[in-house]
Amino acid sequence: MKDAAQKSLSNSQRALQELRRMIFAGELAGGTDHLESELADRLGMSRTPIREAALTLENQGLLELRPRKGVRILPVSPSDMREIYEVLTALESQAAEQAAQRGYSEADLSELAAAIEDMDRAVADQDLEAWAEADNRFHAELVRLGDNNRVASIFNMMNDQVRRARMTTLYIRPVPTKSNADHRAVYEAIRQGDAETARRRHREHRQHAKEILIELLEKHRLNRL
Amino acid sequence: MKDAAQKSLSNSQRALQELRRMIFAGELAGGTDHLESELADRLGMSRTPIREAALTLENQGLLELRPRKGVRILPVSPSDMREIYEVLTALESQAAEQAAQRGYSEADLSELAAAIEDMDRAVADQDLEAWAEADNRFHAELVRLGDNNRVASIFNMMNDQVRRARMTTLYIRPVPTKSNADHRAVYEAIRQGDAETARRRHREHRQHAKEILIELLEKHRLNRL
DNA sequence: GCATTCATTAATGCATACGCAAATAAATGC
DNA sequence: GCATTTATTTGCGTATGCATTAATGAATGC
CATH class of the missing domain: 1.20.120.530 (GntR ligand-binding domain-like)
Structure with a gap:
């Protein structure tokens, strides 16, 4: 195994870094809404790790979880x-x-x-x-x-x-x-x-x-x- | 209904405020470990809302989630x-x-x-x-x-x-x-x-x-x- | 035509179940 | 007796299903 760095990331962690990347890359633009299930499909995992990642990102001020509206990527004014x-x-x-x-x-x-x-x-x-x-x-x-x-x-x-x-x-x-x-x-x-x-x-x-x-x-x- | 203030709190929210209270009251002392399932039993709900609350409290620097060791209430040095x-x-x-x-x-x-x-x-x-x-x-x-x-x-x-x-x-x-x-x-x-x-x-x-x-x-x- | 009520849909919050990996205990070899 | 391996337990990560409830659209009354 040439690749020493084992990439044993949990799905929550992958969700977190993927969502971050998508936000910074503009794939999830500021002000847009996205359903948990949609994101789950997109990242090929269930809603559970998505929710955990979203929770964290909400605490970090990057998005907002609005019941029934999905996660809202927070725009910066x-x-x-x-x-x-x-x-x-x-x-x-x-x-x-x-x-x-x-x-x-x-x-x-x-x-x-x-x-x-x-x-x-x-x-x-x-x-x-x-x-x-x-x-x-x-x-x-x-x-x-x-x-x-x-x-x-x-x-x-x-x-x-x-x-x-x-x-x-x-x-x-x-x-x-x-x-x-x-x-x-x-x-x-x-x-x-x-x-x-x-x-x-x-x-x-x-x-x-x-x-x-x-x-x-x-x-x-x-x-x- | 004499109590106008509807207390329709979600379990996650209740978990959050209960855990906070317990931490501040010293019921969960700094440096102690607690299993998710134990806390879930204690608050009469499933692990899911407990985990969400714990995630948030981790982001707020009050505790730490250590796999297999349970949540650790962070002591202050x-x-x-x-x-x-x-x-x-x-x-x-x-x-x-x-x-x-x-x-x-x-x-x-x-x-x-x-x-x-x-x-x-x-x-x-x-x-x-x-x-x-x-x-x-x-x-x-x-x-x-x-x-x-x-x-x-x-x-x-x-x-x-x-x-x-x-x-x-x-x-x-x-x-x-x-x-x-x-x-x-x-x-x-x-x-x-x-x-x-x-x-x-x-x-x-x-x-x-x-x-x-x-x-x-x-x-x-x-x-x- | 407009407002109001009701039915329908759909997304969430949460309980539950299960596989996996880590920690612990037991068993085996030396 | 000690070290090493194997078995067992146990807690977590995550998928899944369901009840709840908000949002949407349909239907009704005025």
């Missing part, structure tokens, strides 16, 4: 975007502060630095996909350095909720040149153990991102992603 | 306490800032003021239960004024997770006299629309509370509540 970015702002800047206080070595921060480098390169190459990927990596790594599992898990939830919105705005938003100056400033503050600055700069960074995105959504009338 | 209070600190001070920016009238803030009054009275009366209740009310109201559903829902989750710990520490902690000065300062800042001060003061308040509580837990060797 500008107001949701505001809420989500406020949460991300608060938690990530908390993480930045913690990271700075922890006194990480330069080696510990190499992943962060690499993400910044990649973003620079991506901007130079005009490769927005690569930029988005590196940007995510930066934020995720920052959260990881913050060393708080609950913060990390909420961060992931919020990111999942805005994933579709980010994808659609990626190509209509201004080129993220200013962003990288922010990232560098945060990185520098963490490296120097300046917790207050790290927090403040990251806060400003996210707040700015929030404003840009919400303006963009409203300008383009993207009220339900 | 000092490290968990640190994580939770960091989240609460970040989100509540965000709420305080938002509340200040929203420019609420004095009337809008009456609930907040009332909670502060009640805390004063409770401290004077040496009524710790009443103080804890009013303190909760203050924080919950602050979050409500922050006007962010996601923040509110995470706030509730985190509060649930520390509920048992708070109850046990309530009678061994120092009398919360300083607390109220903080609350007043936050209230004042919000009333005056001073967002920066509101945020900073609330941050300090929560950070202080975190330190007190963690010290207390460690001093008394309360490692698994």
